[in-house]
Amino acid sequence: xxxxxxxxxxxPYQPGKPxxxxxxxxxxxxxxxxASNENPFGCSEKAKQAILExxxxxxxxxxxxSTDLRKxxxxxxxxxxxxxxxxxxxxxxxQIICRALLGPxxxxxxxxxxxxxxxxxxxxxxxxxxxxxxxxxxxxxGEMLAAIDEQTQIVWICNPNNPTGTxxxxxxxxxxxxxxxKHVLVVLDEAYYEYVVASDYPETIGLLSxxxxxVILRTFSKAYGLASLRIGYGIGSSxxxxxxxxxxEPFNTTRVAQAAAKAAxxxxxxxxxxxxxxxxxxxxxxxxCEEHHLSYYKSQGNFILIDFKQQGxxxxxYLLERGFIVRSGNALGFPTSVxxxxxxxxxxxxxxxxxxxxxxxxxx
Numbered sequence: 001x002x003x004x005x006x007x008x009x010x011x012p013y014q015p016g017k018p019x020x021x022x023x024x025x026x027x028x029x030x031x032x033x034x035a036s037n038e039n040p041f042g043c044s045e046k047a048k049q050a051i052l053e054x055x056x057x058x059x060x061x062x063x064x065x066s067t068d069l070r071k072x073x074x075x076x077x078x079x080x081x082x083x084x085x086x087x088x089x090x091x092x093x094x095q096i097i098c099r100a101l102l103g104p105x106x107x108x109x110x111x112x113x114x115x116x117x118x119x120x121x122x123x124x125x126x127x128x129x130x131x132x133x134x135x136x137x138x139x140x141x142g143e144m145l146a147a148i149d150e151q152t153q154i155v156w157i158c159n160p161n162n163p164t165g166t167x168x169x170x171x172x173x174x175x176x177x178x179x180x181x182k183h184v185l186v187v188l189d190e191a192y193y194e195y196v197v198a199s200d201y202p203e204t205i206g207l208l209s210x211x212x213x214x215v216i217l218r219t220f221s222k223a224y225g226l227a228s229l230r231i232g233y234g235i236g237s238s239x240x241x242x243x244x245x246x247x248x249e250p251f252n253t254t255r256v257a258q259a260a261a262k263a264a265x266x267x268x269x270x271x272x273x274x275x276x277x278x279x280x281x282x283x284x285x286x287x288x289c290e291e292h293h294l295s296y297y298k299s300q301g302n303f304i305l306i307d308f309k310q311q312g313x314x315x316x317x318y319l320l321e322r323g324f325i326v327r328s329g330n331a332l333g334f335p336t337s338v339x340x341x342x343x344x345x346x347x348x349x350x351x352x353x354x355x356x357x358x359x360x361x362x363x364x
Contacts, residue, residue, distance in 0.1 A: 006123050013116065017325050026321055033325040034341040034351065036227070037162070037192075037303045041277065041344070043225030043260070044270040050263035054256045062255040069258045073233060076265050077205055082238040085245060088252050090191055090219040090232030095121050097215065097234070100244040101153040101185060102127035109147045110156040111139045113163060113333025115189060118156045127153070137164035137297045137305075141176045148184055155180060158189045160196060163332040163339045165299025170202035177211060185240075188216045191232075192301035194223035194271050195278055201300065205235065212237040220257075222302065223271055224264045229257035278302050281342035288352045292359055305329065307337045310362065318358050324351050 019031045034040075066086045074081040087093035098121035102108060107128035110118045114134075122129050130147045132140050144155060157176075160167040168176075173188075180186050188204050207214050219232035231253050234241070264270075285304045289296045295307040308315050312329035315338045319326055329337030342348065 004124070004126075006126055010120065010123055013120065017320070019325070022320060022323070022325055026323075028323045031323050031325065032343065032347050032351070034343050034347065035325045035327045035339075037222060037301065037341045038227050039223060039225035039274060039302070040341070040347060041225065041274050044264045044267035046263040046267045046270075047224070047226060047260040050259040051256055054259045057255055060255065062251050062253060062258060064250050064252075066253055066258050069253075069262045072262045072265055077235065079205065079208070079235060080238060083208065083235055083241055085234045085236075085241050085248065086253050086258075087232050087234070087248070089221055089230040090189070090217045090234070091117055092230075092248075092252060093217055093232055093234040094118065094187075094189075096244055096247045097154065097185070097187060098122055098125050098127075099247040105151060106153045107149070107151050108154040108156070109144050109152055111144065111158060111161065114156070114158045115162050115191075118158075118187075122154075134161070134164065134166075137161070137166045139168055141168070141172060145176065145179055148181060150183075152181075152184050154185045154187055156187050156189065158191075159202075160190075160192045160300040162191070162301065163303070163305050163327070163329070163334065164297045165192075165301045165303060165305060166297050167196065167198060167201055167300045169198070169200040171200075173202045173204075174207070177207060177214060180213070182213050184213060186211070186214045188214065190216055191219045191222055193218055195275055195302050196300045197275065197279055198300055208235065208237060212240060215240065220261045220264060223274055224261070225274075226257070226260055226264060229254065229260055231257040231261050277345070278342050281345065281348050284345070284348045284352065285340070285342070288355070292356070303339055303341045305332075305334060305337050305339045307334070308359075309336055312336060312338050315355075315358070319351065319354060322354050324354065326351075 019033050022031050070081050070084055094117050102122055102125040104126040107130055108122045109130045112131040119129050132143045204216050215234050215236040217234050221227040297305050316328035327339040
């Protein structure tokens with residue numbers, strides 16, 4: 001058998017360490033996972049009830065078209081139902097887009113460091129990857145435009161960006177989109193959209209009526225707290241969605257996920273509460289960083305990237321041995337940093353206490 005050459009050096013996505021593994025290895029009873037930007041407050045009670053009501057239908061295939069969820073999301077966003085495509089997490093929508101547009105002889109432009117699945121899927125499809133380094137943690141839009149040519153198929157924008165939490169303000173983003181050639185698809189990955197509190201963050205749905213070469217990605221995995229159910233979606237022109245739909249696997253989202261997501265989107269009070277608590281949590285980390293003169297990026301997500309001026313793997317290990325799972329910046333393009341998901345007020349205070357002790361011990 002001959003495996004595709006581009007797969008041989010490609011590593012699978014590495015998520016945060018599982019809680020069960022850390023318990024077993026270190027003999028700990030209590031583990032706090034702040035590694036994968038999950039919602040520490042869980043999900044809406046309405047979503048839980050919807051899940052329970054689906055348990056008697058597990059023997060049935062799901063609706064491949066996600067009809068009920070499609071109607072609910074379309075109404076919430078004020079878009080046409082034909083403008084939506086659903087995936088097994090927004091990860092799969094990224095895969096669908098790459099599968100539909102990329103191949104040998106084509107290229108794609110993306111920021112780096114950013115969400116690794118843009119590059120991962122492009123490599124699998126045999127396309128050239130053109131990465132443009134962030135500047136002060138933010139997209140270098142000018143260089144990204146300059147990297148586009150006639151063979152460019154997709155340009156990726158992660159807004160807010162993962163892992164920095166930085167964002168592109170409305171005027172800059174809209175100006176960028178207006179300059180991208182019409183043959184290039186602009187993918188606006190807004191996985192952390194619900195957490196954003198910046199007043200000049202762009203509302204991008206309106207772009208869809210003007211630009212057929214724009215797709216917006218959102219997910220139920222973050223603020224909605226349904227990460228384990230794996231459901232996300234893309235929003236674009238009806239024509240584009242129809243063209244890429246054949247790249248979607250049949251029955252790619254489950255009955256349980258569809259029902260839970262439909263219920264979750266109807267409970268915006270839950271989202272407002274989570275956003276408010278997340279903002280307070282970020283303020284806890286900002287205060288900690290200021291007190292210890294640590295560099296960090298102001299975040300519009302539910303995570304913060306902190307530069308400890310020492311190997312991120314060391315900070316990761318220190319916290320791991322004390323029952324906290326975070327993400328080392330080594331795997332994220334920031335080797336002396338650590339990305340920490342914002343937890344509950346108590347979780348934040350506890351991990352900050354451990355980090356304070358670490359800094360006192362190391363003298364840094």
